[in-house]
Amino acid sequence: MLALHKLLLLHLLASLGLIADGSKIIDGEIAPENSMPYMVSVQTWLGHNCGGVLVHDDFVLTAAHCEEPQFPLKWVVVGTNNLKENKGQVIQIKKKYMHPSYENVESGNDIMLLKLSSKVDLGNEAQTIPLATAEANVGQSCRVAGWGRTESKMTSEDLRVVNISIIDPEACRRVWPIPLPSDVICAGGYETTKGFCQGDSGGPLVCGGKVVGLVSFNHEKICKYPDQPNVYTDVFKYLAWIKVTIKHETPRDTQDVLFSEKLQKVWIRPDTMTTIVLLLLLLLVLNGADGSRIVGGRDAAPASRPYMASLQIRGQHNCGGALVREDFVLTAAHCQIRGQYTVVLGGDSLTADEATKQEFRAVRSFPHPGYNDNENENDIMLLKLNARASLTQAVQLIGLKSGRMKAPGQCLTAGWGDIADNGTLATRLQEVNVTILAQRRCQRRWRGVPIARTMVCGIGDGGIQGFCSGDSGGPLVCEGEAAGVVSFSGRQCGNPRTPDVYTRISSFREWIADVLRDN
Structure with missing residues (x-):
């Protein structure tokens, strides 16, 4: 988000x-x-x-x-x-x-x-x-x-x-x-x-x-x-x-x-x-993490999510992303900024000096041409890095899922930040299980907010679990492949009454392939 x-x-x-x-x-x-x-x-x-x-x-x-x-x-x-x-x-x-x-x-x-x-x-x-x-x-x-x-x-x-x-x-x-x-x-x-x-x-x-x-x-x-x-x-x-x-x-x-x-x-x-x-927001800034929070989750094992990217502004985490080619990160269009992101790969802690980290500049952004910040649809973007990442145990690519997911499928999302929706910041990458929700059930819960077919909804396994502000752009991973991009959620982090909403990657595979081929 x-x-x-x-x-x-x-x-x-x-x-x-x-x-x-x-x-x-x-x-x-x-x-x-x-x-x-x-x-x-x-x-x-x-x-x-x-x-x-x-x-x-x-x-x-x-x-x-x-x-x-x-x-x-x-x-x-x-x-x-x-x-x-x-x-x-x-x-x-x-x-x-x-x-x-x-x-x-x-x-x-x-x-x-x-x-x-x-x-x-x-x-x-x-x-x-x-x-x-x-x-x-x-x-x-x-x-x-x-x-x-x-x-x-x-x-x-x-x-x-x-x-x-x-x-x-x-x-x-x-x-x-x-x-x-x-x-x-x-x-x-x-x-x-x-x-x-x-x-x-x-x-x-x-x-x-x-x-x-x-x-x-x-x-x-x-x-x-x-x-x-x-x-x-x-x-x-x-x-x-x-x-x-x-x-x-x-x-x-x-x-x-x-x-x-x-x-x-x-x-x-x-x-x-x-x-x-x-x-x-003040708590987040003072503690050195501008964004992502996973609520009701757990510590991710070191190097277990080697595709994760941290998009940073002046050293502060702002959005998540996933490495889909050595020089391209997939994220959300609403994460776009006027300047350049610093992209950090291979990290578990955003504050610790880890030898596994690799740092790049995002030299060009490719938001989907159909994205409009007044709407929620087409919330997907590719970032071109200034150099190719070296693939290691801590830095790996993730494949893109094709086809539609069936509810109630089991997936996972991850991010850095608030772990309790109260300003308690994570010191390490957090992850949480996600259960895919049927489109019609998701739309009923969101009422006046349209849920398009290019979106996919998810809820936690139980209680208050899910992503919140700052996890934007991070991947929804199903069966080891990126199936969604964190887009938006409700007023309370992880509340199943307003399910988390992701951009459905399978709807944009052709567009992604075109951008990667031409760049």
Whole structure:
């Protein structure tokens, strides 16, 4: 699964200088169940990444900065207060409409619409909320909410909400050390202990039952006693753009419901990007492993998986892969980066100085031409190395499996990293048994996320077992041959309710052969 932990973390915590994207709810309280049914968890391969708000039955409004080029948003979860529970509706993102003038949060226009692949089943647990049709009033009482950290706990499994007030815009601009964009609202986080912090990005600021703002940024990640107010994108200034964008994709008879004054009034609940994921990423970076985790597995015997490759960025593991020719590694297309990978072969421990290791540069990448980071299909890529590997006991090729696998076949996958879905890092290569799941059963469990015939699903032999963020690109091995490439999994690592999904290699043998022949 996608694992650019270090790059993401550095980007979030360092690249913005004085400002930091929103994240935890400070001095809040647990939100009553179903009290904020418009709340949306916007997710990547890693799980929850940003907040969002359901403004139409197939459109979510969030912040533009939530979309990272190497960390694309994949699906949303609607209708749950607890992100650790397997509740709510999981719906794939079909298309992203980032505001055309957005460059970075400092410049404003930090707003984006997400078109969903199917309509949300509206009810008590999932509801749309109208957008504000007038400017917010100074001193007006509003609410912001999220699933992130509190001051007393490292993480909060339950949605938490806090009351804050709109701050005078001129007063806000006077106390901020940098010029603020013209399209923002200030609320909370100033002369108070209440507000948001890193991770609540994209969640709504709700005043009087309407969405007034979207969480954008605060000052230097200071959350408890900040000197500058929290900053939100002013939704009112984008009503025309929102309406035109939704109208472009929506049947005429449902276009105007978003702006109706007669909508059923609902409780106020803004949402947030949880720092559960952020803290886990921090643990991974500090311990020197950006990626892969095998949950519920075991130590692999040294040199027992000699085809395994570690794709690294500045010495940090990012994705897995398999050596299919002396100078080619097979991995996932979503692992592609702009720069060059360092490819390490023959390793058992990524930190130990092992004589069996061989190190190369990936000089060219060949993602499948049909891969689109907004979709899950064709998630396969070949990497050309700068030299040919020397085949030894610790470095060997793996063959590619032909034909379809029958469920319930027995296979295996492996990777380096978190072994318990809690930040406990492996010191050696881990492996876990995988049972192939029938396509129809897999699709039923994934519900709104399409499972194509070019994919294969697997679950552990029992309990919580499987891969998770960072094992991306590693091989699913069946009968000694590579049958799949780690692609994506659910919110909880190894949970059989959302089976692990691999790219089916047999569907791409001809493409693989063509690339190898021509290069």
